[in-house]
C-alpha cells in the first residue's frame with residue numbers, strides 16, 4: 001500500500017482515492033462562475049459628481065454600462081468607433097446595497113460547502129483599484145468579508161471534531177507530513193512567535209467570526225487518538241472503512257503570501273528587525289506529480305477563527321500597501337490566503353482521508369498609470385500588476401479558445417507569471433475556481449471598469465472541468481510546462497530521460513524537491529546521474545577535441561586565405577604604382593616637349609618679318625651698297641691731281657661734304673640696326689633664362705617622382721616581409737593541427753582508461769553492497 005513511501009511524508013489522498021474510490025471518479029463540467037459586485041458611492045465621490053448613471057442593473061444577471069460624456073469610450077463612439085453602451089451578463093449581480101452576509105450567502109456558501117466535502121476552491125477578486133476587492137475578501141472589523149465568513153463556516157462544520165494535535169502538517173502541494181515531538185514543539189513555538197509579533201491591540205475581530213469562534217475549540221478533542229511514535233506507519237482507509245467511519249476529525253492550517261513585483265513573500269514571516277533587511281523571497285517548486293507549490297511557505301495550524309483573524313492581521317501588517325491617488329490603502333500586490341483542511345478518520349490511530357484547499361486571492365487593482373498618478377516604485381508596481389493581470393487575461397482567453405474544437409488550440413501562457421502559475425492547477429482540474437468582479441460606478445474610472453467587465457465577459461465563457469468526489473485532491477494527470485505531463489523524479493532513468501532537456505528554465509523555478517524521495521530512490525538516482533555525468537564528460541571531451549580540430553583547420557584555412565589575399569593585394573599595388581609612375585613620366589615628357597615647342601613658336605612669332613618688307617629692305621641695302629661702291633670709285637678718280645687747283649679744292653670740299661653726310665647717314669642706320677639687334681639679343685637671352693628655369697622645375701618634379709618611386713619600393717619590401725610573417729603563422733597552424741591529433745589520441749587513451757576504471761568501480765561496489773547485506 002504505502003511501503004515505498006518515506007516514513008514522515010504520507011502519500012497524497014490522490015493515491016488514496018485511486019485505491020479506494022476508483023471507479024467513482026466523475027468528471028464534472030460547468031462554466032466558470034463570475035459574480036459582479038457593485039460598490040456604493042462614497043460621499044466624496046458623490047460630491048465630485050461621479051454619479052452619472054453609468055451603470056444600470058437590468059436584472060439579477062445583467063447590467064448595462066453606459067459611457068459618460070468625458071470618457072474615452074464616448075469620444076470614440078462619437079468618432080464612430082465602438083458603442084457608447086455595453087451589456088454584460090454574470091452568474092449573479094450584487095448591487096451596491098448588498099450586505100456582506102448576502103454576498104457571502106450568494107457566492108461562497110456553496111463553494112465552502114463543497115470545500116468541506118473535499119473539493120478544492122479558488123476565489124479571486126478582480127477589479128480596478130478602489131473598487132472594493134479587499135472589502136469583499138476581508139471586509140472590515142465590524143462586518144467581515146468572505147474570508148472570515150468562510151473560516152466561520154469551516155469551523156462551524158468541524159465543530160466538536162477538531163484534531164488538536166499539530167503532528168500532521170500539510171506540505172508540498174498535497175502531502176501530509178507526520179511530525180515528531182521536536183518538530184511539533186517547533187511548530188508551536190513558530191506560532192507563538194508569530195502571535196507575539198502582533199501587538200496586543202484591541203481585539204477587533206470580525207463580528208461573525210469571533211462570535212462563533214468562542215466555543216469552537218474542542219475540549220481537548222476528547223476522541224483524538226494519540227500516536228505511539230513519530231514514525232507510526234500511517235494507514236489509509238479503504239472505501240468500506242471510510243463508510244464505516246462514524247465521524248471524521250479535521251485539522252485546519254493556513255498560509256498567507258503575496259506576489260509583489262513578481263516576487264513571492266510569506267506574509268507570515270516575522271519581519272526582520274532591521275528595516276533595511278530584505279524579506280525572504282520564496283520560490284515556486286513542483287513536486288513529483290508536477291504540482292506547483294511554494295517552497296518554505298509557512299503553514300500555521302489554527303484552532304479557531306480568532307486565530308485565523310490574527311493571522312490575517314499579521315499578514316496585512318506585512319502586506320505591500322501604498323497610497324495611490326485613488327485609494328489611501330491600495331493593495332500593490334496579489335495576496336493569497338489559503339486554508340488547508342486535513343480530514344482524518346476518527347480511529348484509534350487516525351488515517352488521512354484527504355486534504356482540501358481553499359484559496360482566496362485579492363488581486364492588486366488593475367489601473368491606468370496616469371489616473372493613479374504613478375511614478376517611480378509605484379510605476380514599476382503598476383507595470384508588474386498590469387503585466388500579471390494581462391497574462392491572467394491571456395490564459396483565460398486561451399482557455400476559452402481551446403474549448404472550441406473548430407479553432408486551433410492556443411498556447412496557454414500559465415508559466416509567464418507567478419500568479420497564473422499558481423492558478424494553473426485550478427484551471428486544469430484541481431478544483432473549482434470562481435471570480436468576483438468588483439466595480440465602482442464612478443464616471444472617472446469608466447474606461448478602466450469597462451476593460452474589467454470585458455475581461456469578465458470572456459472569463460464567464462470558460463468551462464471548468466473538475467472531478468466531483470470527496471477529497472480527491474489532485475487528479476493524476478498534472479500539467480507541467482505548457483500543459484505537458486510533468487516528469488516524475490523517480491521516473492528518471494537513462495531510457496526515460498527526455499533527449500532534449502530544456503535547460504532554459506531557471507533552476508530556482510523548476511527545482512524538484514529531492515527531499516521527497518526515498519533513500520533507495522536517491523541511490524538509484526545518484527547512480528543514474530553518475531553514469532550520465534561520465535557520459536556527459538566523455539561527450540564534452542570529444543566535443544572539445546572536435547572543436548579544437550575544427551578551430552585549427554579553420555584558422556589554417558583563414559591564414560592561407562589571408563596570405564593569398566595579401567599577395568594579391570601586393571601584386572595589385574605594385575602594378576598600380578608602376579602604372580602611375582609611367583603615366584607621370586609620360587606626362588612630364590609631354591609637358592617638356594610642349595614647352596619647348598611653345599618657346600620656339602613664340603620666338604618665331606616675335607622675329608617674324610613679312611617677305612615683302614624683307615625684300616624691300618634687301619633692295620634698299622643692295623642699292624645703298626651700290627651707291628657706296630660708286631662713291632668709292634668716284635673718290636678714287638678724284639684723288640688724281642687736277643689742272644685747276646681752286647676748282648679742285650672746291651670740288652673736293654663739296655665731294656667730301658657730300659661723302660661725310662652720306663657716311664653719317666649710313667652710320668646712323670647701322671647704329672640703329674645694331675641697337676635693334678642688341679634688343680633682340682637681350683630678349684632672346686631672357687627667354688633662354690625662362691626656359692632654363694622651366695627646365696629646372698621639370699627636373700625637380702622628375703626628382704620627386706623618383707623619390708616617390710623609391711618609397712613605394714620600400715613599402716613593397718615591407719609588404720613582402722608581412723607575407724613572410726603570415727607564412728610563419730600558417731606553419732604554426734600546421735603545428736596546432738598536429739597537437740590536436742595528439743590530444744585526440746590522448747582522449748582515446750582516457751576513454752579506455754575510464755571504461756576500465758568504471759568496470760573496476762562497479763565490481764568494488766557490488767562487493768561493498770554484498771558485504772552490507
Ligand SMILES: Nc1ncnc2c1ncn2[C@@H]1O[C@H](COP(=O)(O)OP(=O)(O)OP(=O)(O)O)[C@@H](O)[C@H]1O
Nearest residue numbers: 039040129130131132133134135327330331364365
Ligand atoms: N460594498 C461596499 N460597501 C461599502 N463600502 C465599500 C464597499 N466596497 C468597498 N467599499 C469601500 O471602498 C473603499 C475601497 O475599497 P477597497 O480598499 O476594498 O478597494 P480595492 O479594490 O481593494 O482597492 P485596491 O485594489 O487599491 O487595494 C474602502 O474604503 C472600502 O471600505
